[in-house]
Amino acid sequence: MFLQQLINGIMLGSTYSLVAIGYTLIFGVLNLLHFAHGEVFMLGAFFALQLSLGLKWGLAASMLGALIGTALVGFLIERVAIRPIKREYFIAPLVATIGVTIILQEVATKLFGSAPVGFPQTVGIENFQLGPIGINTLQIVILSISLTLMILMHLFVSKTKMGRAMRATAENATTARLLGVKVNGIIIQTFMIASALAGVAGVLVGMAYNTISPYMGAHMAGKGFAIMLLGGLGNIRGAMLGGIILGVAETFCVGYLASSYRDAFAYGVMVLILILKPSGLFGSLIHED
Amino acid sequence: MLEVRGLVTNYGPIRALDGIDLEVMDGEIVTLIGANGAGKTTLLKSIMKLVKPLRGQIRFRGTEISGLSTEAIVRKGMVLVPEGRAILRRMTVLENLLMGAYISNDAAQIGPDLEQVFARFPVLGGKQKNMAAALSGGEQQMLAIGRGLMARPELLILDEPSLGLAPLMVQEIFSIIGHLHQSGTTILLVEQNAKKALQVSDRAYVLELGSITLSGRCAELLKRDEVRSAYLGESA
Ligand SMILES: Nc1ncnc2c1ncn2[C@@H]1O[C@H](COP(=O)(O)OP(=O)(O)OP(=O)(O)O)[C@@H](O)[C@H]1O
Numbered sequence: 408m409f410l411q412q413l414i415n416g417i418m419l420g421s422t423y424s425l426v427a428i429g430y431t432l433i434f435g436v437l438n439l440l441h442f443a444h445g446e447v448f449m450l451g452a453f454f455a456l457q458l459s460l461g462l463k464w465g466l467a468a469s470m471l472g473a474l475i476g477t478a479l480v481g482f483l484i485e486r487v488a489i490r491p492i493k494r495e496y497f498i499a500p501l502v503a504t505i506g507v508t509i510i511l512q513e514v515a516t517k518l519f520g521s522a523p524v525g526f527p528q529t530v531g532i533e534n535f536q537l538g539p540i541g542i543n544t545l546q547i548v549i550l551s552i553s554l555t556l557m558i559l560m561h562l563f564v565s566k567t568k569m570g571r572a573m574r575a576t577a578e579n580a581t582t583a584r585l586l587g588v589k590v591n592g593i594i595i596q597t598f599m600i601a602s603a604l605a606g607v608a609g610v611l612v613g614m615a616y617n618t619i620s621p622y623m624g625a626h627m628a629g630k631g632f633a634i635m636l637l638g639g640l641g642n643i644r645g646a647m648l649g650g651i652i653l654g655v656a657e658t659f660c661v662g663y664l665a666s667s668y669r670d671a672f673a674y675g676v677m678v679l680i681l682i683l684k685p686s687g688l689f690g691s692l693i694h695e696d
Numbered sequence: 697m698l699e700v701r702g703l704v705t706n707y708g709p710i711r712a713l714d715g716i717d718l719e720v721m722d723g724e725i726v727t728l729i730g731a732n733g734a735g736k737t738t739l740l741k742s743i744m745k746l747v748k749p750l751r752g753q754i755r756f757r758g759t760e761i762s763g764l765s766t767e768a769i770v771r772k773g774m775v776l777v778p779e780g781r782a783i784l785r786r787m788t789v790l791e792n793l794l795m796g797a798y799i800s801n802d803a804a805q806i807g808p809d810l811e812q813v814f815a816r817f818p819v820l821g822g823k824q825k826n827m828a829a830a831l832s833g834g835e836q837q838m839l840a841i842g843r844g845l846m847a848r849p850e851l852l853i854l855d856e857p858s859l860g861l862a863p864l865m866v867q868e869i870f871s872i873i874g875h876l877h878q879s880g881t882t883i884l885l886v887e888q889n890a891k892k893a894l895q896v897s898d899r900a901y902v903l904e905l906g907s908i909t910l911s912g913r914c915a916e917l918l919k920r921d922e923v924r925s926a927y928l929g930e931s932a
């Protein structure tokens with residue numbers, strides 16, 4: 408029972424992590440809370456739905472399509488709503504992203520309707536029993552996709568030249584400029600990567616629950632934001648582990664307490680951790696300049 | 697190599713630079729001296745476009761660069777090592793140095809350049825994997841200079857490189873400046889340590905309250921009474 412809950416929690420939490428990484432990446436380079444990030448997550452799910460139902464694409468192709476689609480959405484958001492806004496008025500970019508949230512939600516309800524819609528069964532489900540733990544193909548697929556993306560993300564950020572430039576920009580944009588880093592390019596790249604991760608998370612959540620709705624983004628946005636705080640602002644590893652902690656807290660609540668308290672319990676744990684450790688579990692890495 | 701004409705920079709309503717003319721020739725070391733708050737850092741920041749000048753021309757190797765962004769200027773071969781150890785504290789020593797070579801297109805160059813930096817600053821070689829934040833102040837200053845060298849600048853601009861260093865290290869920094877000069881790097885140097893700076897440089901400018909009040913060959917400036925009393929701490 409305990410191990411089973413743990414596995415379920417990690418699976419759920421790994422999708423949260425993907426969303427939270429994006430939040431924290433964008434916060435890192437821009438000091439900006441990207442309100443519309445949850446809507447990008449939602450669009451990822453709908454892109455995949457359209458591709459698999461409308462165009463009869465398979466799972467892998469639909470997911471890749473959603474990834475590319477949401478990366479482009481991220482590109483557009485940065486170009487249209489972030490770059491033209493003067494950052495000196497620190498609240499203005501935040502308001503711009505709230506505007507984008509509303510627009511994306513309304514567009515989605517116009518296009519797809521406001522009721523939840525079924526997400527196609529994409530994987531032939533087969534159950535495996537490993538001692539006391541039951542796990543099915545769907546769970547394995549979700550878990551391996553999100554863990555793979557996290558590992559790739561970690562390698563990208565810690566080992567590549569582009570990843571270093573991204574970290575340099577997040578630490579101090581002026582210093583990065585003095586090293587020849589094209590900071591605007593890094594910002595747009597960050598938006599695209601963050602959005603693509605959220606888009607894939609949207610598809611994974613659609614697969615896990617079999618339904619998606621234009622409002623699923625708002626729910627996830629709250630969690631992603633809370634996880635960013637939990638893991639430490641701008642801290643990528645913190646976002647990865649924070650997501651998994653929240654997922655596990657939720658499933659344990661459902662398993663041992665009551666499912667209706669799931670969010671209350673999870674956020675309660677988070678508030679408690681933040682009271683004890685205000686800069687998050689793994690320390691915040693705030694923009695200096 | 698660098699030619700500044702009529703440069704004016706304001707901070708809000710406050711005039712920080714009031715029509716600066718300055719020139720750095722190929723292969724020279726030029727020093728800028730001046731009291732605290734004279735505008736030395738502001739001048740370097742204006743050249744690098746970290747602050748936006750109100751007017752004036754800046755030419756680098758014959759082309760006007762006042763319309764370019766900081767990163768574009770860096771890519772043209774002009775590198776500023778800013779005052780106050782502007783290192784990337786959350787990265788390791790090695791990562792900081794690799795970021796110095798960010799603009800380099802020649803990956804094969806990076807290894808030998810790293811070796812050279814470690815030869816100049818052996819402390820850094822021993823601490824490659826350490827976080828930069830964990831270095832002492834002097835070591836951070838060495839890292840900042842080493843990182844500047846990794847870019848292989850044609851014009852290296854140093855803002856108070858010896859600030860806060862122990863006398864032996866100050867000596868080391870000046871000897872490195874001498875070596876760089878011999879190997880053909882052109883240098884624009886801002887220093888509190890006016891005596892050493894004037895000894896190592898070819899020419900100097902004296903900046904007072906945003907204007908150049910004196911300039912010339914260092915050998916001559918070292919003899920001038922107003923320089924001796926104001927900047928070398930000697931009684932006239
Ligand atoms: N960001 C800023 N906003 C407003 N005023 C500034 C700013 N930076 C510098 N100043 C002012 O401009 C003047 C020149 O400052 P600057 O830093 O260029 O002096 P400096 O010659 O480099 O001094 P130091 O030797 O102490 O480094 C000072 O009066 C300073 O107070």
Ligand SMILES: [Mg+2]
Pocket residue numbers: 736737738779855
């Ligand atoms: Mg200064």
